[in-house]
Amino acid sequence: MIIKLPDGNEMIYESEKSLFEVANDISPSLKKRCIVAEVNGKIVDMNTIVSEDVSLRFITDSEPEALEVLRHSTAHLLAETVKKIYPHAHFGVGPTIEDGFYYDIDLGEDIISEHDLKNIEREMKKIASQNSKIVRGVLSKEEALSFFNDDPYKVELINELPVDEEISIYKQTHFTDLCRGPHLPGTKWIKHFKLLSVAGAYWRGNSDNIQLTRIYGTVFFKKEELDEHLHLIEERKKRDHRKLGKQLDLFMLSEYGPGFPFWLPNGMALRRELEGFWYDVHLKENYKLIQTPIMLNKDLWEVSGHWANYRESMYTSTIDDHEFAIKPMNCPGGMLVYKRDIHSYKDFPLKIGELGLVHRHEASGALAGLFRVRNFTQDDAHIFMTEDQIVQEIKELVRLFDYMYSVFNLDYYIELSTRPEDKYIGEISTWDKSEKALADALDEMGKEYKINPGDGAFYGPKLDFKLRDSMKRIWQCGTIQLDMNLPERFDLTYIDHNGEKKRPVMLHRALYGSIERFIGILIEHYAGAFPTWMAPIQVKVIPVNNDYHLNFSVKILNDLKAKGVRAEIDQRDEKLGYKIREAQTKKIPYQLVIGDKEVESKTVNYRRYGEQKQQVVSKNDFLRMILEEIKAKR
RNA sequence: GCUCCUAUAGUUUAAUGGUAAAACACAGCAAUGGUAAUGCUGAAAUUCAAGUUCGAUUCUCGGUAGGAGCACCA
Incomplete structure (x- = not known):
């Protein structure tokens, strides 16, 4: 048989081979990095046996399809772990989602809350480190029904499959799940994961049905990727409109x-x-x-x-x-x-x-x-x-x-x-x-x-x-x-x-x-830093010293207000740094600092929010500039 | 509405079965200079209701609100 590779090369074999063997023949290091493979356009497990001519592409841990497989397998690992801690648990579905995976679980009388996630995570790590192989098996519908006869949700799913459907199951250590696959070759790939939250979720998305416990998590091949993702979640929380509001x-x-x-x-x-x-x-x-x-x-x-x-x-x-x-x-x-x-x-x-x-x-x-x-x-x-x-x-x-x-x-x-x-x-x-x-x-x-x-x-x-x-x-x-x-x-x-x-x-x-x-x-x-035209306060005027600079500052303020600019003055007896800090934390588009130089030359010294650089322009130029900006909806 | 979690000064957090600590913000006083926090002083809180207890902010239960989801979203 002839196996065509994406680079145009062909592998020729006399007898059937597993994809692992084929990968190993190309290079042992490739074999180590393969997660799944695409055979004639279909993504399959690495221990799939090929016995006829196919086109083949190996998928390593750096490709997007592999991440999805990792997430799916981590959902299985989660289920295995939950089953170990709560032996009476029954399982619904456990798919991958945009940023990770979840599994829906019926825990009977038990309650899992977010405090328990750490413990489950620890147990998951332990089980993953046993480096179990994940092996695909095939059952007839009848066999599947009897195999999962203790799992009411799986039975419901199996019953909806066509009679002659070949039903695949995946086995790892002490856990077997009904699943279309494909999966990782083994649990050793599952290292950098985190369980994120627990929530109720109706079985099959229907509020007439029982509510299962859903555990959300995420997983990556590399620790840096996981850290980056967790950091991103933190960043998103910072711009939550409830908090910024x-x-x-x-x-x-x-x-x-x-x-x-x-x-x-x-x-x-x-x-x-x-x-x-x-x-x-x-x-x-x-x-x-x-x-x-x-x-x-x-x-x-x-x-x-x-x-x-x-x-x-x-x-x-x-x-x-x-x-x-x-x-x-x-x-x-x-x-x-x-x-x-x-x-x-x-x-x-x-x-x-x-x-x-x-x-x-x-x-x-x-x-x-x-x-x-x-x-x-x-x-x-x-x-x-x-x-x-x-x-x-x-x-x-x-x-x-x-x-x-x-x-x-x-x-x-x-x-x-x-x-x-x-x-x-x-x-x-x-x-x-x-x-x-x-x-x-x-x-x-x-x-x-x-x-x-x-x-x-x-x-x-x-x-x-x-x-x-x-x-x-x-x-x-x-x-x-x-x-x-x-x-x-x-x-x-x-x-x-x-x-x-x-x-x-x-x-x-x-x-x-x-x-x-x-x-x-x-x-x-905008993370609260609105464009000038719609910013609640558009300009903050800050006199350096109220005794010397207040008059000119008020003049600037009044000129701005006369033109409809939303401007405020900070004339509190505070240090300059204090007032500047506040203007910055309130994300005001323009802060104007008015001191001797400005009073003398009828200029303003402005700093735009998000920038460090200070600019000096004449008062009238500043007025023109900001009005133009507002008019242009910038 | 359902599942789980949470509730302490205006805000963000701390602590405790014997009524509570701090930072910022606020008020008063003093100080007053160039791009992210001057100092001192003061005022200020345990979400509501019931129970357990000699005593509850702390434990239990219920209400209310908020959060993560699910369901819903004309």
Whole structure:
């Protein structure tokens, strides 16, 4: 048989060989470094036997595929160790994830908490150091069922496999697990790992099922890589918006209002800047701006379908014996505004924007800083138009989103979410048409996107714009939702060119998504060091000595404030170094130090946040420079 | 909502079955010079409720809030 290698060389054998033997024939040192191998495009274990012509690539510990195998095998080692300490444990699934692995375990009455992880880690090291081989075995479905008959979760998984499926198992020391593989040749590779956290996780991701104990961990081939990763986790924690929000006095949360953020003066400055930018852009883009009430009669929510589909998340109250609900969305109010007038096709696309405060009763466990709150401001807009205008309008929107996100230097990716399995309103044919319109627009623009089946809103499919936070968690910010249902329910009409009444189509769209969440993302994105245009305090003026330099410092302060720059003066009787330190820890973009030289020559000595170098320019030049920077949104 | 963890001055941390230590911040006084912390003094806290106990901030239980996840996220 002939084995083709990636470099074009061929190995020729008379009889079957294991991949180890082949690697050894190339070089014994290669054999030592091989984790798995790719045979005819499929990744397999090193002790796989080849008996016919194949193309073969060895995968050593420096390649990404190997890391995944290491993580998977470490999950098995974790399971083996847990089984040893808790012999009655049953196992769910133990896959690799982006930064490591986890294993879901049913511990019965026992509880594992984070304090126990050290102990489990120690035991894992002990077991790994026995350097057990990891050996693949194959069972029929029937054999597998009897082999795992004590493991209810594995039985459930096996039962779902096809009857004639060849089922593989992996055995190491005293532990055998059902697994597709491939795995490391042996446990000796597992050295640099750490168990990170414990959490509950529903079996098969379904909240009707029992909750298993999930242990998260990570592992690398090299100690430096592990250390670097752990360091990265620490760094991410430092830019957590909850922590920075406190340090920089941006917002607060109170026990009296879980999930209802309070905006402090600094956060408010940031917020107003974002809202101002939003209003400016939308007026330029020919949007009309409105504001609809926070609270509206239940009858309205029945018409919109929210009462039937969204009631659990709505806050309600009674006014004069009538039931009212606080709006969880702005659209029904927007519908009423549309209906106030007769509309012509000539007005389309009609774009109506609203920064609307909505309230939603989110599950208590879902709340997370500004990322998941119970009241937030959506930068909403509803766009009314004819069906032929859909694709063009979506293209316009994607262009607008691109521009807005580029101002913040944010990367995003798009998901197309389609009709939910059961909670939806309207005809399936309408849904199909809507989904196609969204996809067509993206295709025409050459934008890549991922399809997210069943994740659409109950009233229509949507494009979601996803951004990543410092913990690498993904959050939805912008969204474009096609709605062919609400116009029906509210009996919206327009007059077409023949003078006939027609039904318009509608888009909901939000760009920031929620201003709260977007600010949370920005805090982490900039690590609290905001660009000048949106920094809560843009300039800190620091006189060297109040007796001699205060007058000129105040003059500078007043000039800055007169031009709308958010400037403050630090005239406390403190040492210069003290005041500078504070300006730096508060991450203020410009600190101005004013002493004799500056007073004499009418200059300012500025230092930009993040830089060491001091620059001297005339007061007026500084004013010009900073105004230009703010105007350019830098 | 579910699993696990946590709760001490405004903030970040320490300690204890006999009511608590510090740093920063704050206030008062003194000092006053060039790019990350001047000194002294002061005021300031055990999340709430129940239980065990002679005595609970500490142990147990419950509530509330926060965290890590899961589920949810129109």
